[in-house]
Amino acid sequence: MTLPLLLLLLVILALGSFLAGRARALMVAGGDARRLHSLPAHHGLNLMLAFALPSAVALAGWLLARPAAAPGPAAMLAIPAIGLAAAASLWLTMRPESRARNEVEAAAKGFLILCSVIAIATTVGIVLSLLFETAGFFRQYPAAKFFFGTVWRPDFRGDSDLGFLPLLWGTIYVSAIALAVAVPVGLFAAVYMSEYASPRFRTFAKPAIEMLAGIPTIVYGLFALITVGPLLRDWIASPLGLGTSGASVATAGLVMGVMTIPFVSSLSDDIINAVPQSLRDGSLGLGATKSETIRQVVLPAALPGIVGAVLLAASRAIGETMIVVLGAGAAAKLSLNPFEAMTTVTVKIVSQLTGDTDFSAPETLVAFALGLTLFALTLGLNILALIIVRKYREQYE
Amino acid sequence: MTPAAPASSLLVPDARTQARNRAEARFRLYGLAAVSAAILMLAVLMGSILSNGLSAFRQSYITIPVTLDAATLDKAGTRDPSGLRQVSATAYGKLIARNLQAALAAKGIATDGLKPKDIAALLSEDAGARLRNMVLADPGLIGRTIDADLLASGRVDGFLKGRVTEESAAKDSKIKPAQLTLVSAMKGAGMIGLRLNPAFLTAPDASEKRPEAAGLGVAIIGSAYMMIVVLALSLPIGVAAAVYLEEFAPRNRFTDLIEVNISNLAAVPSIVFGILGLAAFINFAHLPRSAPLVGGLVLTLMTLPRIIIPARAALKAVPPSIRDAALGIGASRMQTVLHHVLPLAAPGILTGMIIGLAQALGETAPLLLIGMVAFVRDYPGLPPAGLADPATALPVQIYNWTQRADPAFVERASGAIIVLLVFLMLMNGAAILLRRRFERRW
Numbered sequence: 001m002t003l004p005l006l007l008l009l010l011v012i013l014a015l016g017s018f019l020a021g022r023a024r025a026l027m028v029a030g031g032d033a034r035r036l037h038s039l040p041a042h043h044g045l046n047l048m049l050a051f052a053l054p055s056a057v058a059l060a061g062w063l064l065a066r067p068a069a070a071p072g073p074a075a076m077l078a079i080p081a082i083g084l085a086a087a088a089s090l091w092l093t094m095r096p097e098s099r100a101r102n103e104v105e106a107a108a109k110g111f112l113i114l115c116s117v118i119a120i121a122t123t124v125g126i127v128l129s130l131l132f133e134t135a136g137f138f139r140q141y142p143a144a145k146f147f148f149g150t151v152w153r154p155d156f157r158g159d160s161d162l163g164f165l166p167l168l169w170g171t172i173y174v175s176a177i178a179l180a181v182a183v184p185v186g187l188f189a190a191v192y193m194s195e196y197a198s199p200r201f202r203t204f205a206k207p208a209i210e211m212l213a214g215i216p217t218i219v220y221g222l223f224a225l226i227t228v229g230p231l232l233r234d235w236i237a238s239p240l241g242l243g244t245s246g247a248s249v250a251t252a253g254l255v256m257g258v259m260t261i262p263f264v265s266s267l268s269d270d271i272i273n274a275v276p277q278s279l280r281d282g283s284l285g286l287g288a289t290k291s292e293t294i295r296q297v298v299l300p301a302a303l304p305g306i307v308g309a310v311l312l313a314a315s316r317a318i319g320e321t322m323i324v325v326l327g328a329g330a331a332a333k334l335s336l337n338p339f340e341a342m343t344t345v346t347v348k349i350v351s352q353l354t355g356d357t358d359f360s361a362p363e364t365l366v367a368f369a370l371g372l373t374l375f376a377l378t379l380g381l382n383i384l385a386l387i388i389v390r391k392y393r394e395q396y397e
Numbered sequence: 398m399t400p401a402a403p404a405s406s407l408l409v410p411d412a413r414t415q416a417r418n419r420a421e422a423r424f425r426l427y428g429l430a431a432v433s434a435a436i437l438m439l440a441v442l443m444g445s446i447l448s449n450g451l452s453a454f455r456q457s458y459i460t461i462p463v464t465l466d467a468a469t470l471d472k473a474g475t476r477d478p479s480g481l482r483q484v485s486a487t488a489y490g491k492l493i494a495r496n497l498q499a500a501l502a503a504k505g506i507a508t509d510g511l512k513p514k515d516i517a518a519l520l521s522e523d524a525g526a527r528l529r530n531m532v533l534a535d536p537g538l539i540g541r542t543i544d545a546d547l548l549a550s551g552r553v554d555g556f557l558k559g560r561v562t563e564e565s566a567a568k569d570s571k572i573k574p575a576q577l578t579l580v581s582a583m584k585g586a587g588m589i590g591l592r593l594n595p596a597f598l599t600a601p602d603a604s605e606k607r608p609e610a611a612g613l614g615v616a617i618i619g620s621a622y623m624m625i626v627v628l629a630l631s632l633p634i635g636v637a638a639a640v641y642l643e644e645f646a647p648r649n650r651f652t653d654l655i656e657v658n659i660s661n662l663a664a665v666p667s668i669v670f671g672i673l674g675l676a677a678f679i680n681f682a683h684l685p686r687s688a689p690l691v692g693g694l695v696l697t698l699m700t701l702p703r704i705i706i707p708a709r710a711a712l713k714a715v716p717p718s719i720r721d722a723a724l725g726i727g728a729s730r731m732q733t734v735l736h737h738v739l740p741l742a743a744p745g746i747l748t749g750m751i752i753g754l755a756q757a758l759g760e761t762a763p764l765l766l767i768g769m770v771a772f773v774r775d776y777p778g779l780p781p782a783g784l785a786d787p788a789t790a791l792p793v794q795i796y797n798w799t800q801r802a803d804p805a806f807v808e809r810a811s812g813a814i815i816v817l818l819v820f821l822m823l824m825n826g827a828a829i830l831l832r833r834r835f836e837r838r839w
Contacts, residue, residue: 101729105729105730105731108731109641109645109731111637112637112638112640112641112645113641114637115633115634115635115637115638115641116637116638116641116642116646116655117655118634118638118701119638119655119658119659119662119701119702119705120654120655120658122658122662122673122698122701123658123661123662125673125677126665126669126670126672126673129672129673129676129677129681130669130672130676132676133676184431185431185434185435186431186435187431188427188428188430188431188432189428189431189432189435191428192425192428192429192431192432193428193432195428196425196428196429197432205432205436208435208436208439209432209435209436209439211439212435212438212439214755214756214821214825215442215759215818215821216758216759216760216761216792216817216821217759217761217762218759218761218792218795218796218814218817219442219446219759219814219817219818220442221796221799222446222795222799222810222811222814223442223445223446225799226445226449226807226811227441227445258435258438258442261435261438262435265435289417289418289420289421290421290424290425291420291421291423291424291425292417292420292421294424295424312664315664316664318666319665319666319667319668319669320666321666321667321668321761321762322761322762322792322796325762325796326796326799346666346668346762349668349672349766350668350762350765350766353671353672353675353765353766354765354766354768354770359680367672368672368676371668371669371672374666374668374669375665375666375669378664378665378666379661379665382661382664383661386660
């Protein structure tokens with residue numbers, strides 16, 4: 001007897017108990033459904049649940065107790081028997097005034113709650129898995145050396161230098177270049193879209209800009225690798241003698257900047273639109289030009305929200321992986337030259353965790369410490385951004 | 398006495414007004430420039446991918462008559478399938494090489510200075526294997542002479558597509574300029590040419606040495622399996638969570654906690670979900686590495702918040718009067734939601750669902766960590782058991798190809814991106830269509 005067969009049997013019995021419950025309800029009502037408290041279908045569902053829930057619990061318990069093995073004939077009979085016993089007792093006690101609907105709905109609500117709790121479970125899972133392995137890492141490698149070390153030189157034979165600072169520097173440098181591209185372009189685009197553009201231009205340009213956010217990051221990565229990298233190397237870095245590598249901080253930063261433009265522009269657009277028209281009318285009425293109104297009235301009023309948008313974009317940039325894996329290089333360096341290859345936290349998480357990994361070596365476990373720092377960093381930025389945006393929204397509501 | 402000229406006129410702007418108007422025009426221009434720059438980048442990105450990748454859909458084939466010599470391919474002469482199977486792909490390769498030389502001689506194309514080995518090297522190492530599969534499928538071909546389309550090697554393909562030149566060949570250990578001269582002559586004689594390459598979409602990945610044979614078959618199946626898992630899990634869970642939070646949840650700290658969690662999870666970097674998948678599903682639950690099942694689970698966790706948020710918005714958009722009417726004629730709250738609110742919100746929920754799926758389809762980083770980056774040549778089996786077979790995924794296959802040394806793989810990677818983008822466009826197009834068709838303003 002195999003597991004699929006047992007499952008099939010349980011499904012057939014569950015359907016059978018639904019039909020039996022419906023028929024029994026009509027029977028106790030003497031064939032007149034109006035005498036029932038709940039619809040016959042509710043009674044059917046209730047009986048099905050009375051069968052399915054105990055069976056499912058029994059099956060799960062049995063599988064946990066003896067994983068891998070196929071259910072023997074004893075289990076084959078015992079698991080449905082538990083469910084059938086529960087269903088039979090309900091069948092016998094069913095009366096016209098039984099509140100089957102309330103019970104079915106309570107079970108449905110339980111399912112809904114269970115599904116919402118998955119969000120919490122995911123967060124707890126992330127935090128636990130990161131904390132657990134990070135603790136293992138810090139048992140093997142001193143935390144001070146990790147957080148303040150300036151050399152990153154993992155060596156799987158042992159005796160590695162796993163300093164976090166070069167990775168943090170690379171991450172911040174790439175993100176800063178990305179923001180230097182995305183913030184001016186995104187902000188000006190948002191201002192133009194909300195204050196100047198005609199509705200027709202908007203309907204065409206807004207989706208076009210937002211398409212940039214829908215393109216998978218691997219596409220940007222390849223774009224950095226085969227187009228932007230060689231372009232920057234051949235036209236800027238090599239003639240100026242700044243570097244000979246296609247993969248560089250500037251390459252990754254530039255491409256990431258393009259990717260983050262819609263994050264800045266969409267959110268800023270919403271926020272600029274939320275600035276009350278009366279402020280604009282007041283400023284224009286005093287004789288200010290449109291651009292003066294924008295610069296001196298609208299933007300200051302929208303500033304907290306824009307700061308929030310920029311923070312969200314920054315958190316996106318810090319957590320971005322594929323663009324830096326393909327565009328920034330793998331050498332951990334503390335350097336100011338933007339045309340040199342550097343590396344980021346996310347690149348090193350990928351490189352330490354792909355391929356053959358040994359989950360007791362600090363060189364592998366360091367990826368979890370990096371992941372935890374990344375998680376904390378982006379979470380902090382997000383929460384800060386949300387607080388700022390929320391506070392600002394309350395102002396005008 | 399003439400009246401004094403007016404100090405200023407509304408019709409003649411003074412210097413300051415002119416400066417202010419110029420500043421206004423400049424400011425407006427900056428805005429337009431920013432929008433144009435963003436759109437231009439989109440165009441450059443698309444142009445770069447298309448110009449690099451479109452050629453991946455065409456491949457060079459050498460067309461020659463091949464005599465399927467019974468003495469080599471079926472020594473026993475019985476056409477017995479198990480006997481035919483014992484003849485290796487290498488033997489077929491040698492057979493093809495002999496036929497190629499004969500064909501060149503028949504057309505009178507000079508092969509001076511080229512050893513037989515160099516002529517055979519014009520063909521892909523996969524050409525023999527493909528011919529062998531053809532013969533195994535139809536043993537009746539043995540003994541006949543057929544006009545066969547044989548896969549050319551990656552460098553020859555690159556030459557016909559303009560990627561490989563005489564100068565680059567001089568520095569290349571894999572091809573000689575003399576071989577390229579021969580290819581030019583063959584092209585003149587109509588023996589070699591580019592044609593559509595459906596194998597790019599159906600064939601499995603090929604090794605480092607055979608870019609010309611590499612295809613997306615396994616990756617497309619793997620991605621499809623993962624989307625099945627994501628859809629099967631995140632649609633019910635996402636809708637249930639949204640319904641609970643929007644329709645049933647009391648306002649208390651527990652509900653707040655769930656909401657804060659969902660909005661934070663939507664912003665957690667995708668690679669962190671990869672770490673979670675590695676720690677929870679592979680190291681803790683001992684699920685197989687490289688399996689679409691695990692990839693689908695990880696992507697489900699990642700996509701759920703991105704589905705719940707639009708689903709809640711769709712539920713919120715259903716006016717309270719609908720609920721009041723249903724409750725007023727005696728429906729329970731669950732009946733109100735299931736019979737009235739949910740059907741009205743369904744188009745919005747589905748739109749959010751499709752967009753979430755499209756994001757999941759393009760996601761790469763978390764899949765790298767759970768081993769989807771492995772080299773897989775075997776097609777996974779049919780679901781449900783096939784969900785646990787090793788496979789790759791479209792975006793990971795692209796990453797994989799970018800990591801290989803042969804420049805022919807760049808073309809493959811760009812071609813794969815075109816395939817990925819076509820899928821994404823279809824999904825987003827469906828979402829837009831759904832919204833246009835069913836959107837309701839109350």
